[in-house]
Amino acid sequence: MNSVVSRGPFDGVLRRVRQWYAIRPEMTVERLAFHVAVFFTVFCNGAFFHAVSGTGAFHGASGFRVALSLVLMIGALNMLLLSLLLNRWTVRPVLTVLIPLTAVAAHFMSRYTVYLDPDMLRNILHTDGKESGELLSIGMVPSLLALGVVPTLLVWRVRVKVRPIGRAVLVRLGCIVLSLAVAGGAMMASFQDISALMRNHKEVRHLITPGNYLVSLVRVAQHDGARHRPKTPIGVNAQVVGRTPGAKPRLLVIVVGETVRAQNWGLNGYARQTTPQLRAMGPINFTDVTSCGSATEVSVPCMFSPFGRAHYDEDRIAHTQSLLHVLDHAGIATLWRDNQTGCKGVCDGLPFESFEHARDPQACTAEGCFDEVMLRGLAEEVARRPGDAVVVLHQLGSHGPSYAKRYPARLRRFTPTCETADLGDCTREEIVNAYDNSVLATDDFLARTIRFLAEQSSRDTAMIYLSDHGESLGENGLYLHGVPYAIAPDTQTRVPMVMWFSPGFAADRNLDIDCMKRESRAPASQDNLFHSVLGLMQVRTPEYERRLDLFDRCTTPH
Template sequence: MSSIVSRRPFDEAQRRFRQLLAIRPEMTVERLAFYVAVFFTVFCNAAFFRAVGGTRAFEGASGWGVALSLVLMIGALNMLLLCLVLNRWTVRPVLTVLIPVTAMAAHFMSRYTVYLDADMLRNILHTDGKESGELLSVGMLPAFLSLGVLPTLMVWRVRLKKRPMGRAVLVRLGAIALSLLVAGGAMMASFQDLSALMRNHKEIRHLITPGNYIVSLVRVAQHDGAQHRPKTPIGVNAHVVGRDPSAKPRLLVIVVGETVRAQNWGLNGYARQTTPQLRDIGPINFTDMTSCGSATEVSVPCMFSPFGRAHYDEDRIAHTQSLLNVLDHAGISVLWRDNQTGCKGVCEGLSFESFEHARDPQACTAEGCLDEVMLLGLAGEIARRPGDQVVVLHQLGSHGPSYAKRYPERLRRFTPTCETGDLGDCTRDQIVNAYDNSVLATDDFLARTIRFLAEQSSRDTAMIYLSDHGESLGENGLYLHGVPYAIAPDTQTHVPMVMWFSPGFAADRKLDIDCMKQESHAPASQDNLFHSVLGLMQVNTPEYDRKLDLFDRCIAPA
């Protein structure tokens, strides 16, 4: 008797669960679209409404009106979007993709204050599997299950009502018209406040989900689709001038850094000495350097272009040859060695080596390689190429969020460290400690590179290091990078740059090192790289602008 009584609660629970599974509500596509639009607006736009609140737009007598207008406007626009893409045949497959993706977008925007503009979408799409995997963590499961999986399962439980074709078309047109009417009415109800908000804080539109990533995805597709256009040649008649034929050949190594910010660079006066080996070497250190972008996909093409941030045009930069092509036209051998996700188009048609999947037992694991792997075999590659050479080494550097994977155990000096890619599970001190250790690894790599160059007795050698962009480490709730440039904090746009020259290179080029150290305190930017390298390598071409050459004042006239 007791066993029968004890089973009754279990049996009752089973019965209720079966009843729950048997529930299959019936509704039209339009009603389902409405529920999903409300879900997106209320549960997936926390980052947007938090950002608007930060502008104080919800304060004062009109604050409630602004909030209500935004909710109605975003909800109506979501409804409009869904009405345009959903029908009886597409509703389940489309929402099966759209709901989980929107849930993840909402999670990362709230977690890291990520703005999903076209540049950020391009970074995400061009990131390899290993880097993407670092963003996946147990911490994202609650958001994925509650905002992604559960609503998707509910969509599949719905039985869709059928309508005659004529009536279905009329109802859909009515839903579209009503969505437009509500969106327009909501905007007009608070037009003055909303127009001021969007005019003064344009970047917040990249937080409206799912419209932000859908629009950005279309823009990226259009941009990438145009990538197959041939690049406009530049410097086709470039040539080296003023070189003594009997002089030693020159070797310039350009190290493109990753995610190192100026604020944590020991040579810039950071409280911690994160560049102890460079301090002992004493290179030329530029203390006021700004990047062209806040993400690799922008900064790398920009810094190797003749246009830079001053004349920034994404399409023009993407479809014009780079500094490296000009050097190649001038007869200077060019080699790009990469420990990341490629050269972003700037080495197109030139020698390229990837170490992304290298298998060196000392420098590599299954998760990737330390940057030192790019020095392996470099002497042999240089020996195969006579004459002047430029070699680019593209670092993995301090790429986040898994900073702890960017340095060997011997450089784990600042502790305790954040050992996960889910930065929300770490204290800010742990995050900064891991990041600073990764900067130590860059210091170690640059010191190794300089020692390697100093050993090349058959060549005059030099090195230029320049980080592509910086990083946010929790300041004002921001993490990682990629914030739209107009509002990007200094932590994402101020970067380190150092230079080193062998005595033979400096003497042959008549370069005054003391003069350069004085000039290194003046403001500079990645716009200077194109013209400075051409000037340093004595390349004559119409694209060269002497005013942007950082070496010009410190080179004695011929």
């Protein structure tokens, strides 16, 4: 009797899968590098070509030639890069890292119009695990699979053909020379147009993947490697002058805000009242304030430095002591309390407290703490500093993209809200609602801080609030922040600033509050903070510039 073998419906599919799996093409390293270079150029540089198209470079009679030249140039540069990185021993490990990283970079550049310059890479590298985790969403899985996982698996299916070492060296040198020739020839074919593009729109180079993040990583590593050298001292002979004998000690709280933009600040005339508690308190609100940078890693060190944006020098700022060091030299106690990822070098060597991983049941959840946690135990810390003191409270504020995690349920007033970090899955209304609720949380925190200061009967107290940078909420396709400063929109560089003074502080300092309210309508910037705080606390040092002191016109000598 003949036996009949029953075949299931998937047998044919499984057989084809086994047949495919048995296929292992053989390639030289150079040929594999060529395929990967083409893949990077065609599939991972959509953000670059979209940005270039937006400049009008592809329009007109020369448009096609410019586009073709850029494709050839970028492809040749990618081939050059891979020719320098890959050999028979490194080809699989390097591509296993490089391809998924490039896929992630391509996703975020296309999704949020992120420019991967050194400042952005520094922000990413210095972001903690919780904030990084917020950026990982289901929405990025398809692109990561298509651009990262599948190509990497294909690389591992390739059998690398090995040449004799002498011939391999000659072939590799030939690839390098040919890559340089093609890149140079493509550039020369449209030199006038491409040079104009790169001259007038320098920022687009930070969209060329994977070269953008690799070059930026090298520059960040060089910068961070040098950060550990000693900071240049400033204000070592600083002194407090002109204090009234027997006057109460002063307590100034500087609140460094996070990602709050001036356009959504209720006190600035925003259509929604996102600052109802502050409005009732009537503080001094500055309506036209510019940030030093469009990201925390730039703005925070800059605003506490004597150089500011007017004399911006990243390396000089990083390796020079800050405002807090000058105050310390003058005998004024300092304390930095942080609900973010550190003081960015501003408080190096000075008292520092982190609440990033606090476990306060009233102010914290499993996903992090609300900013009010920084007021816990503050009275006790202040009591340990009997003289004049300056305390900095560094907020988590409106840090995106998970705006809905920045405020408690009681402040969810604007609905419906975007409840995911993948902003592409939300309407703009939902994004703005969630963001505005986070601004309400900053209003609540500042009101709590003012009430705390008003209760300190043994001290004259004051508060200065200044956000580090703003945020894009979908305008012109931009989200989040960190766009290169030269092209950053106002939504990322205009920030709120608010001041409050107890009656005793204003009287002892001879500060005319009505005058300050008039001055608050004039343009100001983060460059003013360093000099204004020194002036307010009556610290004299050569670094102080009177013309940048916002209080100078509104104080009278004793």
